[in-house]
Amino acid sequence: MIRWLAGLIGFGLAATSALAAEPALIGVGYLGVAATRSTLSLVEQPAENDGVAGARLAIEDNNTTGKFTGQRFSLEERRIKEGEDVAQAATALAEKNGFIIADLPADALLKVADALRERGTLLFNAGAIDERLREADCRANVIHTAPTRAMLADALGQYLVWKKWSRWLLVVGSHDEDKLFADALRRTATRFGAKIVQERTFEDKGGARRTDSGVTLIQRQMPVFTQQAPAYDVLVVADESEVFGGYLPYRTWDPRPVAGSAGLVPRSWDAAQDQWGAIQMQNRFFKLNSRRMTALDMQAWTAVRMIGEATSRTNSGDVRKVTDFIEGPDFSVAAFKGTRLTLRDWNLQLRQPILLVDGRMVISVSPQEGFLHQVSELDTLGYDRPESKCKLK
Amino acid sequence: MLRMWRVGLFSVLTLAAAPAHAFIAYVSNEKSNTVSVIDTDSWTVTKTIRVGQRPRGIDFTRDGKFVMVAVGDDDTIQVIDAKTQTVVDSLPSGPDPELFAQDAAGKILYVANENDNTVTVIDLEKRARLGDIQVGVEPEGMTISPDGKTLINTSETTNMAHFIDTSSRQIVANVLVDARPRFAEFKHDSSEVWVSSEIGGTVSIIDPRKHEVIGKVTFEIPGLRKEAIQPVGIGMTRDDKTAFIALGPANRIAVVDVATRKVTKYLLVGQRVWHMAFTPDEKYLLTTNGVSNDVSVIDVAAQKVIKTIQVGELPWGVTIAP
Numbered sequence: 183m184i185r186w187l188a189g190l191i192g193f194g195l196a197a198t199s200a201l202a203a204e205p206a207l208i209g210v211g212y213l214g215v216a217a218t219r220s221t222l223s224l225v226e227q228p229a230e231n232d233g234v235a236g237a238r239l240a241i242e243d244n245n246t247t248g249k250f251t252g253q254r255f256s257l258e259e260r261r262i263k264e265g266e267d268v269a270q271a272a273t274a275l276a277e278k279n280g281f282i283i284a285d286l287p288a289d290a291l292l293k294v295a296d297a298l299r300e301r302g303t304l305l306f307n308a309g310a311i312d313e314r315l316r317e318a319d320c321r322a323n324v325i326h327t328a329p330t331r332a333m334l335a336d337a338l339g340q341y342l343v344w345k346k347w348s349r350w351l352l353v354v355g356s357h358d359e360d361k362l363f364a365d366a367l368r369r370t371a372t373r374f375g376a377k378i379v380q381e382r383t384f385e386d387k388g389g390a391r392r393t394d395s396g397v398t399l400i401q402r403q404m405p406v407f408t409q410q411a412p413a414y415d416v417l418v419v420a421d422e423s424e425v426f427g428g429y430l431p432y433r434t435w436d437p438r439p440v441a442g443s444a445g446l447v448p449r450s451w452d453a454a455q456d457q458w459g460a461i462q463m464q465n466r467f468f469k470l471n472s473r474r475m476t477a478l479d480m481q482a483w484t485a486v487r488m489i490g491e492a493t494s495r496t497n498s499g500d501v502r503k504v505t506d507f508i509e510g511p512d513f514s515v516a517a518f519k520g521t522r523l524t525l526r527d528w529n530l531q532l533r534q535p536i537l538l539v540d541g542r543m544v545i546s547v548s549p550q551e552g553f554l555h556q557v558s559e560l561d562t563l564g565y566d567r568p569e570s571k572c573k574l575k
Numbered sequence: 576m577l578r579m580w581r582v583g584l585f586s587v588l589t590l591a592a593a594p595a596h597a598f599i600a601y602v603s604n605e606k607s608n609t610v611s612v613i614d615t616d617s618w619t620v621t622k623t624i625r626v627g628q629r630p631r632g633i634d635f636t637r638d639g640k641f642v643m644v645a646v647g648d649d650d651t652i653q654v655i656d657a658k659t660q661t662v663v664d665s666l667p668s669g670p671d672p673e674l675f676a677q678d679a680a681g682k683i684l685y686v687a688n689e690n691d692n693t694v695t696v697i698d699l700e701k702r703a704r705l706g707d708i709q710v711g712v713e714p715e716g717m718t719i720s721p722d723g724k725t726l727i728n729t730s731e732t733t734n735m736a737h738f739i740d741t742s743s744r745q746i747v748a749n750v751l752v753d754a755r756p757r758f759a760e761f762k763h764d765s766s767e768v769w770v771s772s773e774i775g776g777t778v779s780i781i782d783p784r785k786h787e788v789i790g791k792v793t794f795e796i797p798g799l800r801k802e803a804i805q806p807v808g809i810g811m812t813r814d815d816k817t818a819f820i821a822l823g824p825a826n827r828i829a830v831v832d833v834a835t836r837k838v839t840k841y842l843l844v845g846q847r848v849w850h851m852a853f854t855p856d857e858k859y860l861l862t863t864n865g866v867s868n869d870v871s872v873i874d875v876a877a878q879k880v881i882k883t884i885q886v887g888e889l890p891w892g893v894t895i896a897p
Contacts, residue, residue: 243712243732243733246692246711246712246733247711247712247730247732247733247734247735250711250733250735250737250746250749251749251751459689459713459731459755462671462689462690462713462731463732465671465690466690487732491734491754494734494751495751514754514774514775515754516731516732516734516754516755516773516774520824521774521802522754522774522775522776522802558800558802559800559802560802
């Protein structure tokens, strides 16, 4: 009997030491919706794995580092179908994963954040650009790697003002998100001294995005829609819903550039971005996913890299420790944007340069030269600390 | 007659090739796909050599006969004959070579391949690939300890300095440093390795025996935001007293007192300063300034910038004939 017991203890010890040599497992969940949205341009149609593909690359990057630090990262993906309970799905995902990357609409994200608050799961908002998630509806357990509408609008506005294209013709779609982006653009114009000479609304009357003879019709509609405008330098379009924005470039009544949701577009990332060592990451991404990297991919990559950065610095996979480090004053992450990215401690928004792209090239990167700030020039983009309505809890 | 003329020409050439105290510097121009040759006597560009795509890491062979330049987008290292100043050969470097280091004898070359997380080992005489060492994500900085036993490689996204035993080609230690480590430099007495972190904005000082960070050099420039301070290239004087650190878009070289690890002076150079090289007599230090497309010449003793030389587009690395 004693012998048997001794044997058991011996076995127990052996098992413990074997476990100690095993790498620490760090589970990351990815929560998104099953449907993909439709875009006007066929080349911009998002892939089914848009976003999660970036997370997957960052898991690989973290695991390469993990070989040296004794940490192993895994990714579990969950897609919500229409009508499914998002809080329930998130809770199930949180069973094995202390960190969850979310690509969800604002309301769903808030439901998830509140459902997981007691568990201590750390959420990364990689998809939603809504201001209110960082302002009145901010949450202490949600870090935002996606930029906000105001950041995107400010990034574009700084460039337009730098270019001295300060008279804007603002064209707004009829959906809620379009109006929110228009709000952000109006705020930008006021902040940086641009003038909106006139606003027009483009009503979405329904209809297919793809038809066999669409071009002929559009070519007649768009000049008519933009004629008789007061003198302006640039047409700024707010059409997040992808109803008409892409039809405007080269078709305006007056020969003017287009910017905003079409033409020159502000984005956190682009397939054409190759500065600051980005080419290596673009190559790695292409090799892994057989397609080019989108802004959503980058926002998810950054979130998973933030986790990897914090686990290697703290030498721990403990969610509390990692969260404290990410939210602490010493945290920064490198993300191929020429500068370290840090968190705004008042609302957990990631500070980041914004690229201005035309679908083929990176035209510029904001903040622009001359837009100064006492803390970080990146805080010239979006709502700054004194304006913030966020109270983290 | 013809013979006499030939002899005459020969002696002129010989004289021209060896003026007193003049050295020849080679600068890789990342965007122009060229290498600029600078004469340090006249401080002028004497020749521009067309090379492969995206030339970055550049170094003389130990015998001074050839210049090796990593042309990343052509996945090779080209070899320039220093006599004829033309590309004569290429090395099997592995994909996207950026920086490399050679052993003291000049026989083995270690190349950082950014695209596939490896360091490639090349036999320089046979021009053959001997093997690969798996390292972290985006290997970049490379240096060898003065005794030749340890190779240091930094990986930019893993944020580590990997210590590799050159005889077994195994990693023996990994030291975490600040974000995006770009360059590593040993003190000549082997007591410390200095590693620059471009995004972290610091230089970590590592004890190569204990494999621990024992100190950090930090930078503060009045009127300049912290994000603009991005240390990359490091040069250390042979007496190990003074280090020069290139601060990228801060457009400055920091002069650091090695003993106290404190910056004593900032020298304003061209825009986005990346790498540097001393003349063999250590009188001058040449720095490559990417955005202003020029090379600054620093008088090392006076700690002053004395000259600026226009080169090709986006000058990246520089090496000077031994």
